[in-house]
Amino acid sequence: MDEAPPPYRALLIGNADFPDEPELGPLRGPANDLRELGAALTDPEVGLPWQVTELRDRTSQEVEEAIYDFFEGATREEQLLLYYSGHGQLDMDNRLFLCTRDTTLTRRGLRAVRHSYLTDRMDHCPARAIIVVLDCCYSGRAADAKGVDMAAPFAGRGRFVMSSCEPHGAAKDALKDGEPSPFTGHLVAALRHGAAGRGGYVTARQVWQYVEDQSRGSGQRPCWKTERETGDVPLARRPVPVERMVEAAGQTPGEASLDTCPVFAPARGPSGQPSMECHFTGVMHVLLPGSRGTLSVYRDALLAAESEGEVRGWWFAAGPLGYRRKRARLTGTSTLDGDVRFTLPDGAGTVTWPAEQLNAFEEARVTSSWPTTPRPTQTDATHTVLKAHDREYRRLTRTPWMLAGSLVVFAASVVMAVRVMTPHVPDQVPAYPFFLAFLSGLSMIISTSLVWVRSHLQRFLKLPELPVRRMLLNTYIEPAYTFVSDVGVPVTVPAKERTYLWSDDYRLALPSGFFSGTPKRPSHLPRGAPLPVEVMGLPHPGQWVLVRTPQGTLWPTGRVKHCYSSEIDRTIRPQAASEEPPRQE
Structure with missing residues (x-):
């Protein structure tokens, strides 16, 4: 992407009113969708030099003529973006139609834009790349009639197709006036700031990944397909990464990527370098080349090796997929130079983290900017390392045994109570069996709730593709x-x-307790300042999330909930909040 970018042209089509068909209700979103998307594409800070054309509430003939001119006038060096927002309909043969202002359901073959019309126009288009985005019901039918291959109808040059829902799914309209639809809102957010980008650009594939992450749990599942690596074409720019949340806390860390891969020295013979997987919780997995095995360590334990002299790690021997791998405990030692070195079993060699690399790890931990692998594969190794190093996670893993023990004690106490009641009159029945049954029943209820919490929290170890966001955290003691x-x-x-947790987009209240206690504040932050943290999960009320602080992972005891700006203001200005008079109700 070092060469000058080619010309970019976009055609944005939106239809919100359908006066000739009462069954097609008016839509709130299309007008806002076109306005927001057009502004994001041409934004002077993150946009590319797009030439944007908008069509709003036009007839089918006007839309078809605009599509014809859009594709027929293209050159080989151009990149085209076609976007539609409105109603989508299927005929008896499950063929997709894009509704226009004059559409009627009885004559949609004459007064709507057939999807096959788009296909014909694109098949003869010489543009080097075409991106198609459809925000309408049944837009997943932009594949074929069977819905198997999303790019099947687009058999020309490179195409990237993105639909807001599945072939038989419904796309949601905007919830309020003046807002875009949920799908287009995520698309705009990805172009402006959500998608991370690489090399100064944000590609269509990275935009899609952000939209997919944001749509999880919403009941609307977008679809996509690319061919000939068209998903790697740029859609926006990322000239300077912006870390607003960290700047609000007084920190401006460098944006250079952190190299977590250690130095691998094989015992004999040349060998490639290992690959790394970094889990959200701070667990690091070194995957040795040639499938020799995996070394798993805990980041905080690795950093503590300088003062403690050694660190505990785990070695997972390579084995057939689907079987539990053989594991062994390893001990790494700190050298005189400050390096941390592990000697691998079976003559595999040594793995060393240099001192300067560990210093970079410490800085990343302090600023809560630890990298996370998008989709780690070492779930069992992550569980083993956390169980060995994280006291609160270890407590969570014991909850099923606590529940089983409580059930046994409760059953035994009930049997004992029945036995002692048989030979005695009611006035002479001992009280201890009933007291024991009460305590064991109470313990069983508590253990059941802990097992329920554990089941929700442990799924984050198996679903590491959930999005990670930088946010601010602070505590407020309500007098x-x-x-x-x-x-x-x-x-x-x-x-x-x-x-509380908050960012530019979200304001959330966390449960009152953590398994890992109250988060500690680093010494470099002033008293009362918000703490930069990273949040894994969907930051929506009613969802479970994990919070990573510089001191480690916080394991919440329940779902997050919405909070109001006034509550956030108390955490930002704790002194002013403490001077408020007591509430009277």
Whole structure:
């Protein structure tokens, strides 16, 4: 991408009103979709030199003529983007039609744009790359009638197809006036700031990955397909990465990628370099070349080796897929130069992290900017390392045994109570069996809730493709206050600690407790300043998330919920909040 970018042309089509067909209700989104997408494509900071043409609420003939001119006038050096927002309909043969202002369901073959018409125009288009984005119901039928191959109809030169829903799915309209549809909103966010990009550009594939991540759990599943690596064409620019959340906390770390791969010295013979997988929780996996095995260590334990002299790691021998791999505990030692070295078993060689690399690890931990592999594969190794090094995670893994023990004790106490009641009269029945049954039942209820929490948290080890976001975290202690109830009795509400997460887009309240306790504040941050953290999961009310701080992973005890701006203001200005008068209700 060092060469000058080729010409870029975009045709954005939106239809919101359908006066000739009462069954096609008006839409809130298309007008906003075109406005937001056009502004993102031409943004002077992140946009490319797109030449954008917009069509709003036009007839089928006007739309077809515009599509004809759009593709017929293309050159071999151009990159084209075709976008449609509106109603989509299927006929009896499951063929897709894009509705226009004059569309009627009885005559959609005459008053709507057939998908085959787009196919014909693109088949004769000489443009080097074409991106097609459809935000309408049944847009997944942009594949073929069977819905097997998304790019099957687009058999010309390189094409990238992105649809807002599945072949028989429904696309959601904007929730409020003045807002784009959810799918287009994610698309615009990806172009502006969401998709990370590489080499100064954001590609169509990276935009799609962001949209897919944001759509999980929404009930709307987008589809995509690319051919001839068209997904790697640029859609936007990333001249300077922006870390707004970290800057708000007074930190401006460098954006250079962190090299986590250690130095591998084979015992004999030349060998390639290992590959690395870094899990969100701070677990590192060194995958040796030639499938020799995997060395797994915990980042915080590796950094502590300088003071403690050694660090514990795990070696997973290579084995057939689908079988549990043989594992062994390894001990790494700190050298006089400050390096940390592991000697691998079976004469595999040594793995060494140099001192300067460990210093970079420490800086990344302090600024909460630890890299995460998009899709790690070493789930069992991650579980083993966390169980060995994370005390709270180890406690979570014991909850099924606690539940089993509580069930056994409860059953034994019930049997004991029945036995002691048989030979005695009611006044002489001992109380201890019933007391034991009560305690064991209470323990069983607590253990059941912990097992429920554990099941939700452990899925993050198996679904590492969930998005990771930089956010701010702070705690606020709501002071105790007293109010007079309706019956005239004073009631005192005790002080309560609340924890909040926020960014430019989200404001969330976390459960009141963590398995790992209250997050600690690094020494370089002033008292009361928000803590930069990274959040894994969907930051929506009712969802589970994990929070990674410089001190390690926080394991929440429940789902996050929405909070208001006034609550966030208390965490940003804790002194002003402490001066507020007690609430009276």
